[in-house]
Amino acid sequence: MxxxxxxxxxxxxxxxxxxxxxxxxxxxxxxxxxxxxxxxxxxxxxxxxxxxxxxxxxxxxxxxxGERGTGGTGTAAHPIYMSRWIANSLFIGFATMLITVLLSAPAGYALSRLEFKGKDFLMTAILLIGFMPMTSKMLPLYRLGKILGLIDNLLGVAIVIASGTIPTQIWIIKGFFDHIPREIEEQAWICGCDYLATLFRVVLPAAGPGLAVVAFLSFLSGWGNFTVPLIMIYSEPLYPISLGLASIFVHNPGEIGLAIDYGSACALSVIYAIPPMVVYYIFREHLMKIRLGKIEIR
Amino acid sequence: MKRALIIVLVLVLLVGGIAAYYFLAPKPPEKVELTLFTKAGLWADFVRDSGAIERFKERMLKERNLEVEVKILTAPHKGYHEKLIATLAAGTVLDVFWVRPDMIPDMVEAGYLLDLTPYVEKWDEWGKFYEANKEMVTYNGKVYAVPNDAAIVMIYYRKDIFKKVGLPVPWQPKTWEDVLEAARIIKEKVPEVKAPLSPYYGGEIQIPIYSAGGTIYDPADGKFIVKSEEILFLFKVYYDAFYTYEVTPRELILEKWDTRKLFQEGKLAIMVDGTWCYSEKWGPGMAYEIPNREEVVGYAYIPGSGTPGAPDYVVAIRDYSWAIGANSKHPDLAFELLKELVKPDIMADWGYKTSHLVARSDAVIGDYAKDEFLKWNTEAMEKYGVAKPLALGARKYLSLLKETVEKELITAGKTPEECMEAFAAAVTKELGADAVKEKP
Amino acid sequence: MFSEIKNWVRVNVRNLTLTLFMIPALAILIIFQLIPTIWTIWISFTDMALIGKKFLNYSFIGLRNYIEAFSDSYFWLSMRVTLYYCLASLVIRFMLGLAAALYITSKKFKGKRIMAAVFLLPYIIPGAIHSYVWLSMLETDYGTVNRILVALNLPPQSWMYERLTESIIAINCWAGYALAMLVLVSALTSIPKEYYEISDIYGASKWFKFRKITLPLIKYPLILTLILIFKEDIDDFTYAYMFTGDTPYPDYRTEIIALYAYHKAFSDFELGFGCAIGFIIAIIVFIITLIQLKMGGI
Structure with a gap:
């Protein structure tokens, strides 16, 4: 009662x-x-x-x-390249997404299915391989980029960002593959399906949500990254938006810097925020399928 | 026989013609690429729009038959020096780059900078640059950069507050006591002023040492001075401001208050700051615009200590300059480009647009020469400007001085004598005992 | 006999294919993560500086950087700030993420799609914008937070100084809690609902279902989320940097360890020392990750 x-x-x-x-x-x-x-x-x-x-x-x-603003006698940057920055950021974002998905999905699948000695060690090593803070790695990374000809190169930026996102994405995607029962593919296999055909017809569709999460997260890290382009990009026409905004907003006290054109800077920021939302909108069904009414955790 | 002669003749003519063509005809210009590294936005835009590069290209084509391509490389303002140093450390070739002079000694020792002495000796316009500005780019007797602009540090004061409390306007303090006294009167009579005085600008904290006629470095034996009457004077001035007169609240430093904004709002009456504030912060359309700027903002020289041997006024100079990379493949071309970048008309244009001072006497022209404020600044720099010594370790020395003032004096509240002891110990530990000395 | 050979070939082809799947990802990781990391570790054993005489004439000094760091009182001050910052961020980000995930997956609350989009907004908006956005929030006189406080008749706070560390934590959590939400929602939704239906048939209690079905199945993403959050917090000093600038506060109130490493390497240009701090961070992350993995039984 x-x-x-x-x-x-x-x-x-x-x-x-x-x-x-x-x-x-x-x-x-x-x-x-x-x-x-x-x-x-x-x-x-x-x-x-x-x-x-x-x-x-x-x-x-x-x-x-790309016209100059009207407020003030002069502004810290004039928006001559802004539309190019948007294109560059889009390129970096999608290139990072493609590289990450193409590399981490097979690796995650292999790690999910293969059993071998030292697998746990390899998994931990993959997760820990990039755990040195980015700023400490700045000089070596720069020298490496120079040797490989990746300086002032948008694809190079995407590769380096992808190398940073791949470890966690491998872990995430492996989790998704672990959830797909092996019996499905074994059955397909026994039925005489070609191995790769099994992968493409059975496993990949089942891992769809996982791939969507990986694609979304890697797009975000490519689109929003600041440090890697700061190290590797030199020409203003090749700046992504993050670097461009840093060259517009000049805040350091005691240093030279004219008034900031807040209007166009905020407009650029709003534009900067839109593509991730669009990508989210495309993947939202996979990101979280709100169909599980049955789980009650309280 | 005849036929052979004709053949020989034709051959000779052919060879001669080709040779003549080769030697006499205009040669197609050789192609060269230079890189120029500067800050993105305002800075790079100015270089692009100023016309200096076009002039340089034209001149090179005419004088040396070279087709030069200037590639502008950039880094955002925030993180510029990190990127510059990392780029140079990785061994990348940068021909011309924008650099802060206080970094020069360290960069020279790391082998990044080209010695420009032989170039400036042959350059007739080098004599036009102000002595103090030249001093700021000369290290161990050698020139490593060419000044692009300058700025001075001075006292700004609110004329409206001064009139309210009956202080004279225009105002020119003769000693630091005058400054402190004025601040004390304001504190007494106008309680809504949150901070009567902001006694230093972080980048030029050493000014009172020069006010007392002292210096931080002795070029004769290459040693830094860690204890002297003048250094004690510096700590005393700051101690008086924070404790004896209580005209500067400690929170101003501890909480990193935005002094330019406080000044705009009339909550700060007297402040030590640089030329750039006047236009960049308080000018029309700027973040902290003061509408009737000419009536409200007064400016004065930073005074001496008043003791015998001390200067009447101290004007500290800051600036930026252009340097050439040590591994540049075309150093003479790079220097020709540099000459164009600091031409008087371009320098005056930059100074007027960004509220910076010119570094050469023949650049006081055009709009720049008509601006009252810039004129006053330029005269101050010409008359009283002192350059900070360019020595290895000076950057560290000054950052330790700032650290001592902020940690020992403001945070811990130690006396000037104790502060000087702590400062001497810190510098000795950092630079080594042979690099420092006491001045009796 | 024949079918045995055929099977053996098939298994080996499968294993070979799977191994080949891992190669590209591992290659990228080795080139762009492992090599710079080892390079950085090597630098940390030298007294290399980026400028001055020590750039050309640096020497191998063994563990001296590490000894210097451990005997430096500022290092420990910075560690204390880091501990506070990371612990608070970890707890708050995880709790907020969990709350958001529960809202999205529960059936009680309406408008889940819009809710999900709103919760994700700070996470998908690029970090380059966060600084300016929060500056407009926290400023003492004109900041939005204090204006709201004044409107509610509450005393305004000095967010930019006295509560600065807390402000930075708040920004960090604001920007990052959606990561936890994302992984948790994906995990919750990927549990096959048949499991619950079966247990319903047997009349299992909610607690039993949570303990025996939900928890084991979301444990893996849970641990991964915690590791990701911790790594991000200790690694990323963007927010601390933007409220600190090029020199630390006299009392090191914002000097989290990554920022300390950055200041050492790029404001004081003592690269060797900065890299040593970077390596110390990597070791801390390493140990804590291992503990978390062990606790998760992965």
Missing amino acids: AKKILKTIAEPSFTAIGYVILFLLFAYTLTPLVWLFITAFNPRGGPYLEIPKEITLDNFIRVFT
């Missing part, structure tokens, strides 16, 4: 608490972005949040036409 009363009181209040937490989480997630989106449409935006009197699309137009 007491249990029943407790239940009738507790369930709705749990839900209420759930909604409160949900609201707080929403506020925490979204408030910082308000400034970005408002300033992108503000003709005279500044570093802090202010509600504009009028709304304009000029900032976005400037990103693509």
